[in-house]
Amino acid sequence: MSDRIKLITGNANRPLAIKVSEHYGVPLTDTVVEKFSDGEIAVQINENIRGCDIFVIQPTCTPVNHNIMELLLIIDALKRASARRITAVIPYYGYARQDRKVQPRVPISSKLVADLLTAAGTNRILTIDLHAAQIQGFFDIPVDHLYAAPVLLEYIKKCKYENLVIVSPDAGGVERARAFAKRLNASLAIIDKRREAANISKVMNVIGDVKGKDTIILDDMMDTAGTTTQAAQALRENGAWRVFAACTHAVLSGPAIERINNSVLEEVIATDTIPLDDKLGECKKLKVLSVSRLLAEAIKRIHEESSVSSLFV
Numbered sequence: 001m002s003d004r005i006k007l008i009t010g011n012a013n014r015p016l017a018i019k020v021s022e023h024y025g026v027p028l029t030d031t032v033v034e035k036f037s038d039g040e041i042a043v044q045i046n047e048n049i050r051g052c053d054i055f056v057i058q059p060t061c062t063p064v065n066h067n068i069m070e071l072l073l074i075i076d077a078l079k080r081a082s083a084r085r086i087t088a089v090i091p092y093y094g095y096a097r098q099d100r101k102v103q104p105r106v107p108i109s110s111k112l113v114a115d116l117l118t119a120a121g122t123n124r125i126l127t128i129d130l131h132a133a134q135i136q137g138f139f140d141i142p143v144d145h146l147y148a149a150p151v152l153l154e155y156i157k158k159c160k161y162e163n164l165v166i167v168s169p170d171a172g173g174v175e176r177a178r179a180f181a182k183r184l185n186a187s188l189a190i191i192d193k194r195r196e197a198a199n200i201s202k203v204m205n206v207i208g209d210v211k212g213k214d215t216i217i218l219d220d221m222m223d224t225a226g227t228t229t230q231a232a233q234a235l236r237e238n239g240a241w242r243v244f245a246a247c248t249h250a251v252l253s254g255p256a257i258e259r260i261n262n263s264v265l266e267e268v269i270a271t272d273t274i275p276l277d278d279k280l281g282e283c284k285k286l287k288v289l290s291v292s293r294l295l296a297e298a299i300k301r302i303h304e305e306s307s308v309s310s311l312f313v
Contacts, residue, residue, distance in 0.1 A: 005303050006049050008078070010058045010070035013275045016091065017057040019292030024299060033070055041066070043073045050082040055126070055299050060094030060113070061274040062253065068094060068113065072120045079121030087124040087302060088117055091273035091291060092221075092249045096131035099138075114138035126298060128273055128291060129220045129248040144308045146298055148248040148271050151289050153183055155269060156216065162241065163213040165189050167206075169231045177218045189215065191231045211239030221249035222270070225256040229263040236264045249273050250286070257282045 006029045009017035021028050030046040056078070058071040071088060078086050098109035110132070117125065118141055125143040130136065136143040164186040168177035170193055181188045189208025215235050222228055222245070232243040243264055250270035252260075260268055260283055268283070270276065271291045280286055294311070301308050 004052050004084075005299075006047070006052045006054045006083075007299075008045070008054060008056045008074060010056070010067065010074055012058045012061060012067040012070065013091070013272070015275060015277065016059075016272050016290070016292055016295075019272075019290055020057060020089075020296045020299070023293050023296035031074070033074065041069055041073055043070070043077045045074075045077055045081055049078060051084045053085050053087075053303050054078050054083045055087045055089050055303075057089040057091075057295070059090055059092035059273055061092050061249075061251070064094040068116070072116060075117070075120040075122055085123045086121055087126055087299075088122045089126045089295060089299065091128045091295065093127050093130055093135065096135055099132040099135055110135050111138045124302070126295070126302065128271075128295075131220055144298060144302065146291075146294060146308075147312055148273070148291055148294070149180065149183075150312065151271060151291055151294060152246050152248070152269060153180070155287075155289055156184060156246070161214040161216075163187075165208065165210050165213045165215045165240075167191060167208075167210070167215050167217045167231065167235065169193070169217055169219050169227050173219055176220065180218055187213070189235075191217075191234060193227065193231070206234050206238045210235050212241050214242045215240045215244065217243070217245040219245075219247045221251055222247045222268070223251040223256065224254045225252065225259040225263075228268075229259045229265065232263050232265045242266050244269065246270070250276055250279070250288075252276070252279055252283075260285055 007021050007026055008029045008031050010033045032044040034042050056074050060068045095109040095113050128146045129148050166177045166181040166186050167189045168174045169191050189210050192205050217228055217231050228245050235243050244267050245265055246269040248271050268285050269287045271289050276288050298308055
């Protein structure tokens, strides 16, 4: 069946797509995705994909709207070229934080994006660490929700930490932090914070014993790094020996790099669901792990109609 599978990518994260292709052993399909002078996107698939099982690798990261439009147009092109099945591989799902109405007269943007993907002709979604797990229910098509935990855990286990404590930066991340702590035989701590506005939060206090211990602040994504760096400072003030941070999606927008560089954080561990090559030169504290092998294995299992959930047993 290998000759009936095709891997395609837009411009959002080509380095990750290339790594997935290498792990799977299938070359990327010849595809042209470019812009007209007025900014419109042009897509051309230069191979026969009739009856093929297609996987489009395209995170919807910055520039979010452009990358979503690229993905939609690629999917439409594939549908019109008679692809048998189209799976949108979205390592980072943009608009995931707008998953409910938090005030009157606002959209539920993550639901709208789900509807757009389905309307374009997507048959299946493959994604990693959704900001809100209930977004899976926004789709009327199957969603395979992967976790970057095995990739992060493998690296953390190799590091020599002293009396490790996994720290949740807020109450919402406690379940994730507890699962990590259990796998690492580590203690758990929680940061009590209040969010004053979007991208603005204030750390209140630390719940748990961190004095004289190595701590890892664990989150699904890091955007402006305000929460993480404030949490790191609070941990240090409460006697933590060393402070690290780990996340799946390193959005790192606005003042994030400056905040990390000026913080007490020793290292920030992230994955390559979002391209970070340009950030590595600006931030020496950044350690990037690849989820390409995880994605390649998930794609293989979907193509062969075998279990994806057994990846995490």
